[in-house]
Amino acid sequence: MKLELEKYGLLSLIGIAPLLFFFYPIFLMVKTSVYKNGTFSFSNYIKFFSSKTFTLALSNSFFISTLSVIIISLMGLIIVISVKEHNSVKRVVKLISSLPMVFSAYIFCIALIYAYGRAGIITYLFAKIGIDFPIHKFLYTKYGIVFANIVFYLPYFIIPLFSSFEEIDPNLEEAAESLGSRGFHKFRKVIFPQVLPGFITGMLVSFLLIFNQISIVLAIGTGKTYTLTYLLFSQYERAKIEMANTIATVSLISTFIVAFTFQRILGAIRK
Amino acid sequence: MKLDRKMITLISAVIIIGIVYGAWYFTREKEPEMIMIYTSNSGIELMLKPTIEKFTEATGIEISYIFPGGSGAVCNKVILEKDDPVADITLASLPSVLSAKNNGALEKYVSPEAKYIPDHFKDADGYYTGYFAFFTHFAYNPEYVTDPPKTYRDLLREEYRGKIIYPDPTLSGNGLRFIVGVLKTMGEDAGYAFLAELEPYVAAHPAHEEGELIHKGEIWIHLTDNSVMTSEVMTQGLTNQKILITEEGITPTYVSIALVKNGPNPEGAKQLIDYMLSEEGQAFTPLGYGFPVREGMEDAMPEEIMEIWAPIFESRLIPLDWDEFVENADYWKDRWVEEVQPEG
Numbered sequence: 001m002k003l004e005l006e007k008y009g010l011l012s013l014i015g016i017a018p019l020l021f022f023f024y025p026i027f028l029m030v031k032t033s034v035y036k037n038g039t040f041s042f043s044n045y046i047k048f049f050s051s052k053t054f055t056l057a058l059s060n061s062f063f064i065s066t067l068s069v070i071i072i073s074l075m076g077l078i079i080v081i082s083v084k085e086h087n088s089v090k091r092v093v094k095l096i097s098s099l100p101m102v103f104s105a106y107i108f109c110i111a112l113i114y115a116y117g118r119a120g121i122i123t124y125l126f127a128k129i130g131i132d133f134p135i136h137k138f139l140y141t142k143y144g145i146v147f148a149n150i151v152f153y154l155p156y157f158i159i160p161l162f163s164s165f166e167e168i169d170p171n172l173e174e175a176a177e178s179l180g181s182r183g184f185h186k187f188r189k190v191i192f193p194q195v196l197p198g199f200i201t202g203m204l205v206s207f208l209l210i211f212n213q214i215s216i217v218l219a220i221g222t223g224k225t226y227t228l229t230y231l232l233f234s235q236y237e238r239a240k241i242e243m244a245n246t247i248a249t250v251s252l253i254s255t256f257i258v259a260f261t262f263q264r265i266l267g268a269i270r271k
Numbered sequence: 272m273k274l275d276r277k278m279i280t281l282i283s284a285v286i287i288i289g290i291v292y293g294a295w296y297f298t299r300e301k302e303p304e305m306i307m308i309y310t311s312n313s314g315i316e317l318m319l320k321p322t323i324e325k326f327t328e329a330t331g332i333e334i335s336y337i338f339p340g341g342s343g344a345v346c347n348k349v350i351l352e353k354d355d356p357v358a359d360i361t362l363a364s365l366p367s368v369l370s371a372k373n374n375g376a377l378e379k380y381v382s383p384e385a386k387y388i389p390d391h392f393k394d395a396d397g398y399y400t401g402y403f404a405f406f407t408h409f410a411y412n413p414e415y416v417t418d419p420p421k422t423y424r425d426l427l428r429e430e431y432r433g434k435i436i437y438p439d440p441t442l443s444g445n446g447l448r449f450i451v452g453v454l455k456t457m458g459e460d461a462g463y464a465f466l467a468e469l470e471p472y473v474a475a476h477p478a479h480e481e482g483e484l485i486h487k488g489e490i491w492i493h494l495t496d497n498s499v500m501t502s503e504v505m506t507q508g509l510t511n512q513k514i515l516i517t518e519e520g521i522t523p524t525y526v527s528i529a530l531v532k533n534g535p536n537p538e539g540a541k542q543l544i545d546y547m548l549s550e551e552g553q554a555f556t557p558l559g560y561g562f563p564v565r566e567g568m569e570d571a572m573p574e575e576i577m578e579i580w581a582p583i584f585e586s587r588l589i590p591l592d593w594d595e596f597v598e599n600a601d602y603w604k605d606r607w608v609e610e611v612q613p614e615g
């Protein structure tokens with residue numbers, strides 16, 4: 001009887017915690033977004049979707065996240081394949097990959113500006129040998145944000161991908177080789193299908209992290225490139241709580257749609 | 272569990288002590304000699320410390336101060352506490368202090384020293400008076416900008432493309448004062464058209480001033496104010512920047528001093544306000560890189576600061592109507608966002 005009570009008590013706690021700390025705040029957020037001056041209304045959403053600024057911010061968020069994830073996943077795959085057979089190089093790559101994780105993204109961006117900005121050390125060194133290193137030309141644009149995302153979030157993709165590769169059964173590779181499958185054919189037909197779930201999961205995690213980050217947008221976008229997170233920050237700062245909650249709700253729905261799509265893709269692959 | 276007599280006696284004693292202590296706490300005479308200041312935190316401590324030392328030495332009245340945050344936070348705190356005020360004085364910049372005035376958190380007080388302060392640095396209704404001023408203007412890196420722009424339109428020179436920054440007016444007071452200055456001098460539609468034309472020359476709209484970037488030459492011209500810039504030069508060694516004032520002029524603003532309504536020590540607070548606005552009190556403001564609002568204070572300013580500020584004395588002021596500023600701020604910001612920003 002006592003055990004039963006403890007079990008149900010624990011289950012209730014587990015059930016109440018997400019209700020209190022996750023669903024209830026989200027409910028309040030969504031509720032505030034559908035009220036204008038205390039009256040139920042969709043006017044915040046109408047304003048959002050009829051404003052070129054808000055819709056541009058939405059498309060910028062998708063554009064920046066998608067482009068960043070595509071480049072990150074291709075670069076990540078190439079890096080992991082190149083070094084997976086060389087244990088010492090792999091260790092070094094893993095170590096270097098873990099470095100951005102210990103910095104705040106904002107500090108990391110300041111370092112990027114000092115390195116690749118107009119007066120940055122890399123730009124200066126290239127200029128010394130007569131090369132106009134191009135990153136400073138687009139550093140403060142949305143492509144600069146993509147560049148910073150790639151450098152900062154690549155490790156978040158690489159490290160789980162290493163694990164996926166390490167989990168491949170070596171007997172499978174040997175069997176493929178004994179049947180004459182080598183090189184790109186072996187990679188396409190045998191290896192990649194094995195790591196595909198990890199690859200897709202890595203893409204999803206990177207997308208969600210990039211879509212919802214604010215530090216890089218603030219430091220590199222510096223008020224010139226509007227994303228959902230920048231407008232969310234700016235509306236909260238201006239105490240426009242109803243509009244801020246509308247942006248937060250649109251952002252949340254976008255995130256759910258992306259996560260759901262990726263889950264469907266994963267499900268299809270696993271079948 | 273059954274409560275025995277001892278336990279009941281003990282609980283009753285604790286409850287009675289609690290009630291008696293609570294009654295004493297809430298009805299006690301508050302310490303009359305202490306003055307509490309709520310202040311925003313931009314360099315003000317550097318001028319407050321010597322002020323407090325001198326004032327306490329002369330009067331014996333102790334002063335305490337806290338930084339609830341920026342000027343907005345200072346005013347929000349006195350508004351929230353207006354039924355049981357803790358502070359006696361607020362130090363907050365315009366236009367934030369208007370919210371405290373409009374919400375009934377301030378008491379009218381016109382110091383006898385206020386007659387030495389120009390009208391554009393004090394409230395016409397007498398709720399607050401300027402303590403120190405600061406001016407929104409551009410600064411340039413003299414290593415790269417050899418022939419500084421003389422008008423707003425000179426900022427559109429090809430060599431400045433992508434090398435100017437001004438803070439996001441939706442997030443920064445300086446940014447907003449700059450765009451309002453442009454609108455006031457050019458007219459609203461022409462002003463927004465100019466800002467849109469300027470946009471390709473602007474590399475960034477950060478949330479606040481970025482002196483480090485101009486000092487290093489990453490940016491050539493940026494919007495700042497004399498208080499922030501002087502602090503960067505004097506305390507961080509970011510010396511590679513000079514004040515740039517175009518013919519159109521500069522927008523002034525100020526940190527105000529105000530008496531909190533029903534504060535615990537109104538008489539002491541009035542004495543302190545009088546002292547802070549006196550010649551002796553105003554001489555401390557340049558220590559925190561503030562521009563004294565009292566007339567005839569030029570001799571009290573340190574030479575190295577006067578050198579930095581020299582262009583301000585020759586410039587035209589673009590005075591702002593603060594009631595209009597508060598009323599239109601959202602409209603100006605929204606229009607800037609829609610017509611000037613973003614580039615995509």
